[in-house]
Amino acid sequence: MDSPVISSMRAAIDIGTNTVLLLAAEVNDGVISPIHEEHRVPRLGKGVDTDKNINEAATQRVTLALKEYKDLLLRDFPDLESVVVTATSAVRDARNREEFMQSVKKETGFTIRLLSGTEEAEWTAYGALSVLGGVPQNRLIIDIGGGSTEVAALSGMKITDAHSFDMGSVRFTERFLRDDPPKKEQISACRKGIENLLNNRPFDIKKGAVLVGVAGTVTTLAGISLGLTEYQPEKLNGYVLTLESIRSVIERFSVTHSQKMLKEHPVYLKGRADIFMAGMLILEGLMEQFDIQKLIASTGGIRHGAILKAQKKRH
Secondary structure (H helix, E strand, C coil): CCCCCCEEEEEEEEECCCCEEEEEEEEECCEEEEEEEEEECCCCCCCHHHHCCCCHHHHHHHHHHHHHHHHHHHHHCCCCCEEEEEECHHHHHCCCHHHHHHHHHHHHCCCEEECCHHHHHHHHHHHHHHCCCCCCCEEEEEEECCCCEEEEEEECCEEEEEEEECCCHHHHHHHCCCCCCCCHHHHHHHHHHHHHHHHHCCCCCCCCCEEEEECHHHHHHHHHHHCCCCCCHHHHCCCEEEHHHHHHHHHHHCCCCHHHHHHHCHHHHCCCCCCHHHHHHHHHHHHHHHCCCEEEECCCCHHHHHHHHHHHHHC
């Protein structure tokens, strides 16, 4: 006699340095089926790299997004079993992180789970693979966020190494790329900063490892390469980007104002046009460091990993 299918409806919200993302999904025996996704760009981490504090305006922008998500979930998903809310680099780095999390709880009722850098890398890795099928055994998962970049090496489903680098698209735009388009010397300084960080924390990458990339930099590059005019995860998942193609987009952005590029690709560059160059430079640096020429795009991430974690705890 077949075992009964264990099904539940769950949601996860990822408070990142640049975005706040919502995923509502059905989970059947550990398999995630996304039902609804939302995207906001309140840029929580603006100025955190310099000031080490989350400012009040950013707190209000994030709180507004969370209230909108809460209303949506209550209205459209009355059978929802749980909502996991996570925060990452910008909150980790802020001196006033406790005040921020208490403010969010008071205003929204959400208790934030603040992930360590290693947890962020691990949850992202499991989330990234949850939407892909048939990826070879040895994998390297990279997540370029606004404030940090997570790298996780996997053999099968076992994580063999994971690390969070203090470099992200918002952080390195503020630190290095102050002009739009950036000057050549600014791009060179950014590349050097990326190289220095990566050299200080080497990874033992097995030969033939497959690189999987998540988050806005990767999905935006895939969307641009595919010529998509709307967000279509079914087309983005599994799309292969080459280092050569990434460098060609870097070249375009190095001589073109971000607002002009935004007009050409409004869906994918909205809220990230001015920080996209830093993300691409980080991606380029990672692929050079690991001597990998191709990358598989995934729309999975922390949200998917959080839902999987919640499902495991239940059992």
